[in-house]
Every structure is written in structure tokens, then in C-alpha cells.
Amino acid sequence: MLLAYVVRRLFWSIPFFFAVSLVAFALIEAPPGDYMTTFAATLAQSGDIVDQERLDALRERYGLDQPFVVQYWKWISGVVRGDFGISFEWQQPVSDLIWERMALSVILAAATLLFTWAIAFPIGIYSAVRKYSIGDYFFSALGFIGLSLPNFLLGLVLMYIAVVHFGSDVSGLFSAEYQQAPWSWGKVVDLGQHLLIPVVILGTSATASLIRIMRANLLDELYKPYVTTARAKGLSEWRLLVKYPVRLALNPFVSTIGWAFPQLVSGSVIISYVLSLPTAGPLLLQALLAQDMFLAGAFILLLCALSIIGMLVSDILLAVIDPRIRYR
Amino acid sequence: MKMRVASHLAIALALGAFALPASAQMTFKEAPALATQVRENRLPAVAERIGQEPEVVTPREGVGRYGGQLRFGLRGSSDHNNILRMVGNMGLVRWDPEYTKVIPNVAKSFEVSPDGKVFTFHLRRGMKWSDGKPFTADDVMFNMQDIVLAGALSPTPPRYQSADGTPMTVEKLDDVTVRMSFSTPYGDFLAELASPLGQHPVLYARHYCSQFMPKFNPNVQALVTEARATDWQNLYMQRCGDIEIPARWGNVARPTLDPWIAREAYVGGATRVVMERNPYFWQVDTAGNQLPYVDQLVAPIAQDVESLILDAIGGRIDFQLRHLDAPANRPVLAQNRQRGGYDFFKAPTPGGTNMVINLNLTHKNPELRELFNKKDFRVALSVGMDRKEIIDTALLGEGVPWQNGPHEDHPNFHKRIATQFLEFDAKKANELLDKIGLDKRGSDGMRLLPSGRPLKFRIDVIPTVQPEHVDMLQLIERQWARIGIDMDVNALERTFFYERTSNSNDHDAAVWGGQSNWAPGDIPQQIVPVHHDSRWGIPWSFWYKSGGKQGEEPPASVKERMKLYDEARATVDPDKRRAILHKMADIAADEFEVFSVSQGLPTYGISKTNLKNTPKEIVNSWYFPTPAPALVQTFFWAN
Numbered sequence: 001m002l003l004a005y006v007v008r009r010l011f012w013s014i015p016f017f018f019a020v021s022l023v024a025f026a027l028i029e030a031p032p033g034d035y036m037t038t039f040a041a042t043l044a045q046s047g048d049i050v051d052q053e054r055l056d057a058l059r060e061r062y063g064l065d066q067p068f069v070v071q072y073w074k075w076i077s078g079v080v081r082g083d084f085g086i087s088f089e090w091q092q093p094v095s096d097l098i099w100e101r102m103a104l105s106v107i108l109a110a111a112t113l114l115f116t117w118a119i120a121f122p123i124g125i126y127s128a129v130r131k132y133s134i135g136d137y138f139f140s141a142l143g144f145i146g147l148s149l150p151n152f153l154l155g156l157v158l159m160y161i162a163v164v165h166f167g168s169d170v171s172g173l174f175s176a177e178y179q180q181a182p183w184s185w186g187k188v189v190d191l192g193q194h195l196l197i198p199v200v201i202l203g204t205s206a207t208a209s210l211i212r213i214m215r216a217n218l219l220d221e222l223y224k225p226y227v228t229t230a231r232a233k234g235l236s237e238w239r240l241l242v243k244y245p246v247r248l249a250l251n252p253f254v255s256t257i258g259w260a261f262p263q264l265v266s267g268s269v270i271i272s273y274v275l276s277l278p279t280a281g282p283l284l285l286q287a288l289l290a291q292d293m294f295l296a297g298a299f300i301l302l303l304c305a306l307s308i309i310g311m312l313v314s315d316i317l318l319a320v321i322d323p324r325i326r327y328r
Numbered sequence: 329m330k331m332r333v334a335s336h337l338a339i340a341l342a343l344g345a346f347a348l349p350a351s352a353q354m355t356f357k358e359a360p361a362l363a364t365q366v367r368e369n370r371l372p373a374v375a376e377r378i379g380q381e382p383e384v385v386t387p388r389e390g391v392g393r394y395g396g397q398l399r400f401g402l403r404g405s406s407d408h409n410n411i412l413r414m415v416g417n418m419g420l421v422r423w424d425p426e427y428t429k430v431i432p433n434v435a436k437s438f439e440v441s442p443d444g445k446v447f448t449f450h451l452r453r454g455m456k457w458s459d460g461k462p463f464t465a466d467d468v469m470f471n472m473q474d475i476v477l478a479g480a481l482s483p484t485p486p487r488y489q490s491a492d493g494t495p496m497t498v499e500k501l502d503d504v505t506v507r508m509s510f511s512t513p514y515g516d517f518l519a520e521l522a523s524p525l526g527q528h529p530v531l532y533a534r535h536y537c538s539q540f541m542p543k544f545n546p547n548v549q550a551l552v553t554e555a556r557a558t559d560w561q562n563l564y565m566q567r568c569g570d571i572e573i574p575a576r577w578g579n580v581a582r583p584t585l586d587p588w589i590a591r592e593a594y595v596g597g598a599t600r601v602v603m604e605r606n607p608y609f610w611q612v613d614t615a616g617n618q619l620p621y622v623d624q625l626v627a628p629i630a631q632d633v634e635s636l637i638l639d640a641i642g643g644r645i646d647f648q649l650r651h652l653d654a655p656a657n658r659p660v661l662a663q664n665r666q667r668g669g670y671d672f673f674k675a676p677t678p679g680g681t682n683m684v685i686n687l688n689l690t691h692k693n694p695e696l697r698e699l700f701n702k703k704d705f706r707v708a709l710s711v712g713m714d715r716k717e718i719i720d721t722a723l724l725g726e727g728v729p730w731q732n733g734p735h736e737d738h739p740n741f742h743k744r745i746a747t748q749f750l751e752f753d754a755k756k757a758n759e760l761l762d763k764i765g766l767d768k769r770g771s772d773g774m775r776l777l778p779s780g781r782p783l784k785f786r787i788d789v790i791p792t793v794q795p796e797h798v799d800m801l802q803l804i805e806r807q808w809a810r811i812g813i814d815m816d817v818n819a820l821e822r823t824f825f826y827e828r829t830s831n832s833n834d835h836d837a838a839v840w841g842g843q844s845n846w847a848p849g850d851i852p853q854q855i856v857p858v859h860h861d862s863r864w865g866i867p868w869s870f871w872y873k874s875g876g877k878q879g880e881e882p883p884a885s886v887k888e889r890m891k892l893y894d895e896a897r898a899t900v901d902p903d904k905r906r907a908i909l910h911k912m913a914d915i916a917a918d919e920f921e922v923f924s925v926s927q928g929l930p931t932y933g934i935s936k937t938n939l940k941n942t943p944k945e946i947v948n949s950w951y952f953p954t955p956a957p958a959l960v961q962t963f964f965w966a967n
Contacts, residue, residue, distance in 0.1 A: 032824070033823055041823045041825070042822075061558075061559065086562060089406065090595060091565040093556040097595075173599075176600070179592070272631070282404065286406070
């Protein structure tokens with residue numbers, strides 16, 4: 001039953017993926033002009049004479065003068081073979097540029113997700129069980145401060161404090177000696193240390209909403225007759241809590257995993273920008289600004305793929321956790 | 329900068345002095361790390377590496393010591409020109425540190441024929457590329473014949489053509505001598521070679537880069553496939569780059585003539601760039617020490633300017649002006665000088681104005697076009713601005729009311745074009761506007777066009793290039809409203825700005841930073857419309873650039889100036905050249921096509937206090953390009 005469901009979902013992901021890729025490509029193409037216009041503007045700004053002939057020659061070589069459908073076909077048929085095209089700006093194959101950045105983005109997103117959950121679960125449970133206690137007010141207030149503080153501001157303030165008061169640099173994901181080094185245990189530890197600040201910054205805003213969701217859901221469940229029944233039958237408070245109401249209250253967490261991934265990648269663009277994190281966000285932003293379409297397209301496509309996979313995972317998990325879900 | 333004498337061709341005199349091999353009796357020394365490599369037989373001896381005729385450079389303060397690294401900050405992507413400015417544009421010739429004359433660089437010396445048509449360059453004997461292979465006239469021939477003039481990678485830039493459009497000819501006279509000739513006089517040629525855009529003759533190493541061209545390597549397709557490139561041109565760009573693209577710093581294997589070569593390359597996704605000393609660099613100091621002194625240039629890449637400022641405050645930037653030099657950053661940088669261990673150096677503007685207002689005199693709408701072309705309208709707008717208020721508010725009091733052109737201390741200074749119609753006089757502005765048929769007003773108090781439609785126009789601006797432009801325009805918007813002129817500020821992203829103004833001529837008006845002193849190599853775009861930044865007459869500039877085939881035929885006074893401009897570019901004698909420029913400025917002053925608020929503002933950079941041989945003051949200009957002519961390779965750490 002479950003297996004058939006998974007297979008069916010997997011199958012439907014494929015046409016969905018192509019539909020998404022078409023939309024992504026169309027969006028990238030949408031702004032007026034193309035990479036050559038941006039290139040000309042860059043050259044013009046430093047005083048070079050922009051020669052129309054040169055731009056036209058380049059446009060033809062890059063195939064930017066062809067109709068949309070042809071360009072899309074060339075791109076997507078390459079992607080299927082694993083060739084994402086070249087980045088106009090860097091003149092490098094796109095596949096050389098994206099994977100490491102994507103990997104770091106996923107690591108950052110996963111770490112943030114875990115951090116958020118680790119904070120939000122216990123606090124949510126606590127503030128539901130001890131409703132209107134001092135602790136409930138304290139954590140709720142803290143969560144709301146985190147939610148209302150803009151990430152980038154928090155980032156800048158932390159950076160300023162680190163530089164001015166501790167003389168240390170908190171930007172980036174690696175220390176200078178590890179930046180170009182091959183992966184090693186030392187590098188992993190170094191990454192872990194650098195992850196702390198961005199994870200805390202990104203986590204502060206996400207925990208608040210999760211705490212409230214957890215609290216509200218749990219409160220709904222806590223006063224249902226089955227809880228009273230279980231309590232009357234003498235089940236210990238802790239077992240009772242974890243076995244039934246919490247399990248049901250988890251539902252919204254699980255069903256949002258699918259959005260969490262792309263949300264964390266795109267939601268972290270500004271913070272990555274401010275903290276100079278080598279994640280996908282800033283590179284994607286720059287690619288979009290420069291209309292470096294194959295680079296931008298590859299990122300957007302991967303983000304879409306991530307959310308499709310995320311949705312799939314959350315659907316499967318939901319089915320596992322909540323026996324009420326039907327495989328239709 | 330009292331000595332900003334633009335005598336571009338004091339050059340012609342300089343050639344004698346530089347021909348003497350001052351290095352003949354020298355014993356050469358090298359950095360300890362290189363000496364070790366020589367002892368281990370991994371590197372030839374220093375005298376062999378630098379060749380028989382290295383350039384002997386006199387450091388600004390004194391002979392330095394080897395070691396250490398120099399840190400500067402790169403911003404996001406597309407900051408390749410920041411690397412170029414620090415490493416230096418190693419062209420055949422360069423500007424002297426005062427930006428007054430062109431002096432030899434890669435070329436040991438040069439001669440210019442009296443008619444300004446023939447330029448002969450003598451290269452340095454025994455000079456090497458950074459991989460140890462010889463640098464000879466064949467490399468220049470490869471760059472000019474096979475790349476530039478053949479249009480192999482892109483059409484030939486106009487700077488390598490005579491005024492009549494025929495391409496230059498290049499000949500190899502012997503292994504160390506090349507001659508470049510034009511069919512018409514070309515007085516500005518050396519200045520153009522000294523700018524970063526004039527590096528073509530010595531950009532690529534023939535022995536390395538030719539392998540990526542089908543003409544030299546029939547099996548190039550194999551390399552293309554292996555590199556997953558789209559075609560050989562793409563492969564060539566990946567491996568050898570171009571003057572102004574990121575890929576220039578993206579390949580550690582590319583041989584160069586620069587003081588430092590890439591070790592951690594500038595590629596997509598990089599978080600820092602590291603350049604390390606070129607063991608074959610061809611300059612020595614007066615004591616015979618091979619340059620550069622500093623072992624490495626290290627440039628972390630920050631996405632955000634704010635984090636660069638934090639780096640500066642935290643003492644993690646050793647020398648920098650780009651990105652930091654906005655007026656708004658100055659207080660916080662000044663406050664933290666002690667903590668960061670740095671001090672300011674001055675970086676004055678080459679001249680001109682910090683923001684020139686260009687009404688589109690070739691507007692597509694005939695009614696606005698007619699109005700903009702009335703001189704009285706432009707005079708009214710100019711005297712309708714309270715420059716003092718703008719300078720005090722938007723420019724924090726820095727700045728001097730100014731219209732156009734070089735400053736008083738520059739030999740090209742032209743009084744009338746710089747200072748006419750500066751006085752704020754709302755009454756006169758109103759009178760002039762009433763007189764030219766704008767006397768009717770709408771219900772909102774704004775003036776109506778003679779047709780009865782409201783007079784309304786937008787000024788296009790890029791908010792990110794010079795952030796103060798938008799502040800200035802907002803004040804001007806208010807001031808003009810008081811004389812009944814309805815102007816809107818239209819902030820546009822850079823690409824769209826170019827597309828709308830310089831390409832399609834769809835703008836009503838636009839502003840641009842008019843820093844300019846009309847020196848050779850500097851295009852006087854605000855007195856003659858020959859450039860994409862002449863946004864007061866874009867179709868006229870198309871007409872000029874296409875030799876009359878495209879665009880729109882300009883009025884007689886503009887055509888006259890275009891003729892004079894060609895003459896000025898051809899003229900070798902600095903005084904004669906200046907006289908022609910002033911003739912153009914006279915006409916431009918009569919016409920009063922463009923106007924501005926203030927002189928170009930002086931900028932600044934920061935430099936660590938124990939970093940020596942750094943400039944105390946250096947003109948800030950891309951054509952120079954700052955700070956390269958101060959010779960970053962002579963900077964050194966005093967303990």
C-alpha cells in the first residue's frame with residue numbers, strides 16, 4: 001500500500017519537474033535584455049567602448065538570439081545529460097560552480113532545521129503543558145523577539161560586536177587555512193564552528209512560529225477526552241504526553257519539511273550575503289542580476305528539485321506517523 | 329596634485345633617459361623563498377630570470393624589505409577590475425605616479441615619429457613570462473596580428489585604428505623591437521596604451537594561449553571537449569581571459585608579466601583570491617632587489633560593502649580605496665583608525681564634476697526636444713538650483729559649485745565652461761521660463777507646455793554607482809518645483825539604465841558622474857557627444873561613431889566640435905592639443921548643453937600605518953588606473 005503510494009508519487013514528480021523547469025526558464029528570460037546587455041553595461045561603466053558588432057557576435061555564439069523554445073530545448077536536453085551549460089560571467093561550466101555551493105546550502109539548511117526543532121519542540125511542549133506560567137511567557141517573548149528581528153540586522157550586529165569587542169571575524173564558513181584545502185576532519189570541525197552563528201541567526205526567526213504551532217496543536221489535543229481517559233486509566237503523565245498528543249501535534253512539522261528546504265535556501269540569501277557565506281544564495285542572486293541565465297537556471301532547477309523531494313519525504317513521513325492518512 | 333600637467337607627450341622626450349641600462353653594473357637580490365628554490369635548483373638564478381634589462385624602479389620612500397602579505401577586499405562577483413588595479417596593468421607603457429606623463433613599462437623605451445603616426449617600442453632583452461619562457465616581439469605580434477587585428481575573439485577595438493577607420497599595421501623589426509603605424513596622426517595613442525584598456529599588445533603569452541586556437545592547434549577540439557567548453561573561444565576565455573573579465577584571474581596556469589600571479593584563482597564561488605609573487609618579474613629597486621617586496625596579495629571576497637568596512641575596522645585590510653571611498657563611510661573609518669591601525673590617504677578626483685545633468689537634446693518627443701534645445705530653458709534650470717544647499721546637505725559640505733570640465737589647478741581648465749550660470753537666482757529662472765512660452769501654469773502650480781500639456785520629465789539615475797546622486801536629485805526636484813518645473817527622479821538598475829539611455833535613447837534626461845580633465849585618453853564626452861556617456865546626444869554619438877551611417881546628423885556646432893575632437897586626438901604637441909580643446913570648450917560654453925552642481929569630490933583610501941612606500945595622495949581614476957601607477961609592488965612592511 002505504502003510502496004504503491006511512493007511509486008505513484010515518484011512517477012508524478014517527473015512531469016512536475018519538467019513543468020517547473022519550463023516556468024523557471026521563462027522567469028529567467030522574462031526581464032528585458034539578456035546577459036549581453038548586462039555585459040555591455042559593465043564594460044561601459046569602466047569606460048570601454050561597447051561595440052554592437054561584438055555584442056551581436058557573442059549573442060549569436062551563446063545562442064541568445066534564438067527563440068525561447070529553442071533555447072529552452074537546448075538547455076533542458078543538456079541538463080538531462082548532466083550538462084548545465086556555461087556561465088557567461090565566469091566562462092566556466094555551470095556544473096563546476098554549483099555543487100559545492102549547493103552542498104553547503106543544504107548543510108546550512110539542515111543544521112538550521114535541526115537547531116530550530118531542537119529548540120522549538122521542548123519549548124512548545126513546555127509552554128503548552130505549563131500554559132500561562134512564567135516560563136511560557138518568557139519563552140514566548142523570546143521567540144517573538146527572534147521573529148521580529150530582521151535576520152540581516154542581527155547578523156550585522158553580531159559581526160560588529162565580534163569585530164569591535166572580540167577582534168574576531170565571524171563571516172564566511174571556513175577559516176583562511178581551510179578555504180581551499182581538501183576535505184578533512186579539521187575542515188569539518190572548522191565548518192561546524194563557523195556554522196554556529198548563521199544557524200543561530202536563521203534559527204531565531206524560525207523557532208518562534210514553530211513554538212506557537214506546537215503549543216496551539218498540543219493545547220487542542222491535551223483537553224480531548226482520550227487524554228482524560230488515558231489519565232483516568234493511570235498512564236504516567238510523561239508517557240501519556242509523548243505517546244498521543246505530541247505525536248499528533250507533530251503533524252504540521254512533518255508536512256512543512258517540503259517547504260523548509262527551499263525556504264531555508266532562499267530565506268538565507270540575505271544572511272549569506274551579509275555574512276559572506278559561500279552558499280548558493282549569493283551566487284544565485286548575482287547570476288540573476290547579471291542575467292547569467294544558465295547559472296541561475298541551474299540553481300533554480302535544483303531548488304525546485306529539492307522542494308519536490310522535500311514534499312515527497314514529508315508525504316511519506318506523514319503517512320508513517322499519522323495512521324489516519326489515506327493513500328489516495 | 330599641483331603637478332597634474334597633462335603633457336602627454338613629454339613622452340617623446342623621455343625616451344633618451346630610459347634607454348640607459350641603469351642595471352648594467354648591479355648585482356641582483358631576491359626574496360628568501362626564491363633564493364631557497366634557486367639553491368635547490370628548482371629555479372634559475374635571479375639575474376637569469378629578470379633578463380639583461382630589468383626596469384630599475386626608484387621606490388617612493390626607500391628600498392624595502394621582503395615578506396608579508398597585503399590584504400585588500402573584493403566585493404561579490406564581477407570585482408575583477410579591483411584585482412587589476414592592485415596587480416597593475418602591465419602594458420607596454422604606463423602613467424607616472426603623478427598622472428602627468430606616459431613612461432615606459434614592459435617596453436624599455438619607445439619613439440614617436442614627429443608626425444605622430446609611427447610608434448616604435450623597444451622591449452627588454454631576456455625578459456620572461458611568469459612561467460620562465462622568453463617574452464619577445466613574437467608575443468606582441470601574436471597579440472596584435474592574430475588576436476586583435478584578426479578580430480579572432482571580438483571585433484578590433486577602435487583604439488587600434490586610424491581616425492579614417494583603417495587598422496593599424498604592426499611589424500616586428502627584430503626580436504625586441506616592434507613598430508605600430510597609423511595612416512593618420514594619433515597623438516593620444518600612448519595614453520590609450522597606458523590605460524587598462526590598452527594592454528592588448530602584451531596580454532597573452534603566445535606559447536601558452538595559441539594552443540587554444542584552431543589556427544595554431546588543429547586538435548583544439550580535444551581540449552574543448554576535455555574542458556567541457558562550448559567552443560574554442562569559450563575555452564580561450566576560460567584559460568587566457570580578457571582584459572576586463574573575471575576569467576582573466578581564473579586560471580593559475582596562465583603566464584603573465586604581472587608582479588603577482590594567481591595561486592587561488594578568481595572563479596565562480598571562490599571566497600578569496602590569493603596572488604603570489606612572480607619569480608620572473610622584471611622590475612628591481614635601486615639596490616637591485618627584485619620586486620615585489622610583498623610575498624602575497626590576499627583578497628577575501630565579501631558580498632556586502634558593510635562587511636568590507638568591518639574588515640577595515642578590524643584591521644584585516646591593509647590597503648584599499650575601492651568600495652570604501654563613499655563619503656558616508658568616512659566617519660566610521662576615521663573613528664576606528666587606531667583600532668584598525670590604518671590611516672587615510674587622499675585620492676582626489678581627476679577633475680570635472682561629481683554629477684552632470686544631461687537633458688536629452690535628441691528627445692524622441694518633438695515638443696520636449698524643442699524645449700530642451702532652448703538654451704534659456706537650460707540656463708533657467710541651472711540658476712534655479714541652489715547649489716549651496718545641495719552641497720551642504722547631500723555632500724556633507726564637501727564640494728565647490730561647478731558646471732563642467734577640469735579644475736582650476738589643471739592646465740586644461742576653461743573658466744567659462746566651468747563657472748557660468750552658477751549663481752542661484754530664482755527670479756531670473758522664472759523670468760527666463762516665462763519668456764520661452766512656459767508662462768501658463770496648471771492647477772498644481774506647475775508650468776504647462778505651450779500645447780497646454782503639463783511639463784513633466786524624469787531624470788534617470790543609477791542609485792548604486794554614486795549613492796549621493798539620488799540625494800542630490802531629490803533636493804533638485806524640490807528646488808525646481810519652486811520655479812514650477814515638475815521633475816521626477818527615476819532610479820534604475822545599471823543594465824536597464826544603459827539600455828534606456830545609451831542604447832535606445834528613450835530617456836528624458838539622465839545624470840552621470842562627469843569626472844574628467846580632458847587629458848589624453850580621457851574622452852571629453854560632456855563637450856562633444858562621441859561616447860555612450862554623452863547622454864545629451866546619443867543619436868549624434870552613433871552618427872559620429874559610424875562615420876555618418878547610423879544615428880542622426882547633429883547640428884553644425886556639434887559637427888564642428890566633432891571635427892576638432894578628431895584633430896585633438898591626432899595632435900602630438902600638448903599645447904596645440906589644449907588650444908583645440910579650448911576651442912571646443914568655447915563652443916560648448918556658448919551652447920551650454922549640460923550643467924552640474926559641484927566639482928568632483930575628493931575620495932580617500934586607507935593604508936596600514938606600517939605599510940611603506942604607499943602614496944600619500946593619488947588621483948582616483950580608472951584610466952590611470954589607481955593605485956597601480958603608485959607601484960604596489962614597491963609597498964613593504966616596516967616590521
